[in-house]
Amino acid sequence: MIDDIKDLSTVEKQKLIARKKFFxxxxxxxxxxxxxxxxxTLFSLFMxxxxxxxFTVASAAVTTGRFVGAFAMMLVLFFGVYSFSVRSGKGKPSRDFWLTCVMVVISYLLSVTxxxxxxVFAMPLxxxxxxxxxxxGRRTATLANVISGVLVIIAFVFEPAKFDFGMIVSSVICNCMGGLLINFLMNKHFNRLKFLIMSMVSPLVVQPLVAALTLVSGAEYIDIAWxxxxxxxxxxxxxxxFLPIVSILEGIFNIADDFRLSELCNLSNPLLKRLASEAPGTFNHSLxxxxxxxxxxxAIGENPNMARCxxxxxxxxxxxxPLYFSENQSSYNPHDELIPEVSVSMITSHTLFGEILARQxxxxxxxxxxxRQHHGTAPVGYFYRKALSLKEDGDLAVNKYTYSGPKPQTKIAAIIMISDTIEAAMRAYMPDTKEEYEARINRLVDEKIEMRQFDECPITMGDIAIIKKTIIEVLPSIHHRRVDYDKRKKD
Ligand SMILES: [Fe+2]
Ligand SMILES: [Fe+2]
Structure with missing residues (x-):
């Protein structure tokens, strides 16, 4: 099998991996x-x-139809969510599906009840x-809205004697339209209050449709109002x-939506407080x-809240x-007492320990x-050069002096790698002239490209050019230094 995979071209390998991931x-x-x-289906049979x-022989065909219809809709939901999740490159397909599945079931149960x-118009679809x-995201929300509506129609279609099917379809159309309208008008980055206001105002737009469909079905005027x-x-x-369900689900599925990200970015968060008190240099660097x-x-259309967090x-x-990292040292440097190999292992282990602490x-x-990914597989240059200077033959393999990886897998991870590298380098030495400053930033990013650190993420050269330009513009205002008045006087 391994030999077979070795013989495949890169495209075929990618297709094979994609197929395996799908199954x-x-x-x-x-x-x-x-x-x-x-x-x-059981709930709809009950209600x-x-x-x-x-479950008698006479109703076997109808009951089977209900099950098959619902099963087919759930399959469509799975394929849709999987495809949106994979194409966006941000989501986790199985988590996204489970979450969508839970929400479709909740909407369905409430609507049928x-x-x-x-x-029939009391359907919170x-x-x-x-x-x-x-x-x-928007596409998954739209799909879930439509699938919930079709599932509700399947629940009622087999009971024409009990319910006015025309009214059921009208209700599903109006309530789905309400959902689609919210989807169209809402912005994912709205705050909670805006979200609530918009979700209460937008259903008003659907009301003329409710009146029209009720009139068409031949109902009386009082029915229109009701x-x-x-x-x-x-x-x-x-x-x-919406709010209680989002709060519960973001906790259960550990989702980084904007509400959660803003909570995590609050500097009174215990982990950030610990960073500020135990590693103040690292804390400042992180800000x-x-x-x-x-x-x-x-600048490149990614989620800015996620990047900051x-x-x-x-x-x-x-x-x-903390003391093994230069930004937290004052006069004492513990690396002076260590051989380069130990220093490197102390430094590179912060990605692994960070991953463990983040999970905890x-x-x-x-x-x-x-x-885990923000240093990729880049070498720790200073200690590699130190080790090299201690070698008599001047020959030393670099792979023992590199981070364990993996390389950045997303655009945001690549942004963090670039911003981290530039901030650390500029903190150590900020060039005086504009030309030197721009050349230094270009060189630092180009080094990462040459080390092939962005090979595993979907970032493009165009994105990297925009990132460089943005940092060149933004960094001086962050590293703004006060004017030295004493020096001016002397001059
Ligand atoms: Fe780091
Ligand atoms: Fe860093």
Whole structure:
């Protein structure tokens, strides 16, 4: 098998790996697909149909139809979420699917309950849209909204005698439109209050549609008012349920949505407080890297909040032995008493310890990965040169003096690597002239490219050029030095 893989071209290898990843993810999610299918179908039989009658021979075909319909919709949901997640390169397909699955089931249960117990227009289908828009993204939220609507239609389609199917379809259309409208109008970076206000205002736009569809179905004017009220009420209920559900799910699935990122960026967070007191130099360095990374992420269309948060935590591994890092030293340097090999192992281990500490503190997986990846497989140049100077023959393999990797896997990880390298270098020495300063930044980034540190992430040369330009513009304002008035007087 290994020989077979060796013979394949790079494209074929990538296809083989992609196929393996797809089937592994499908295996992890299949239980969710089956459980969701059974839960929703049994619930609809209980609420909409005749539960005991459904399992007789006479109803076997209809009941099978319900199960097959729900199963097919869940399969469509899986393929859609998987494809969006892989294409975005940011999500984790199985986690995204489980999360979407949970939200579709919750929306479905509430909608079927509302439609059977209150009014056919009491379907809070926009709940899944609101939550998934915040936790995953627009496309997944839209898909979940449509799939929830189709599942509700499947629940009622086999019971034409009990429910007015035309009204059910009208309700699903209006409530799905409410969700789609929220999806269109909302911005993922809205604060919680804006999110709530928008989710309460946008259903008003759907009300004329509710009135029109109710009129077409031949209902009386009083029904129009009631249907509008129930439809609006369902959307308001979705908006009120949004915050508690997001808070619960972001904790369970450990998701780095903007609410969670802003909480993690709060400097009173215990881990950041510990960094400030035990490794003040590293803490200051992380804040500056945060400013640079945020500007770079905005410039290339990545999430600036994620970049800032990852920068704040990227060096937490230095908490294990802060004094071994130059930014935390004053006069005493413990490396003076160590051979270069030991110094290198002390320094390089901060990525591994950072990963462990981030996991222990339940930081989002994106940040855990960046703690490990932000130095890639680059060598620790100073100690390599020191070891080389001690060798008599002047020949030394560099691989024992490098970080263990992996290389950055995402654009944000690459941004952190670049911002980190430049901040550390400029802290040590800030050139006096503009030309020298720009040349130094270009050289530092080009060195990383030559070391092939960005080979495993989707960053382009265009992105790197924008990042360089952004840092050249932003860094001087961060490293702004006060004017030396005494020196001016002397001059
Ligand atoms: Fe580091
Ligand atoms: Fe750093």
């Amino acid at each position: 592994a993810c499908f295996g992890q999610c299949f239980v969710g697909i089956v459980v969701a299918t059974f839960a929703m 909409v149909g005749d539960f005991l009658q459904a 509302g439609a059977t117990k209150l009014s 926009s709940l899944s849209t609101l939550v998934l828009l915040e936790l995953i 249907n509008m009220l129930w439809c609006y009420g369902a959307n308001v209920a979705a908006a009120l349920l 500056v890297v945060g400013n640079l990374a945020e500007a770079c992420a905005s 990852a920068a704040y935590y990227h060096d937490i591994g230095k908490l294990k032995a 503190n339940r930081l989002p997986s994106e940040i855990v990965d960046i703690c």
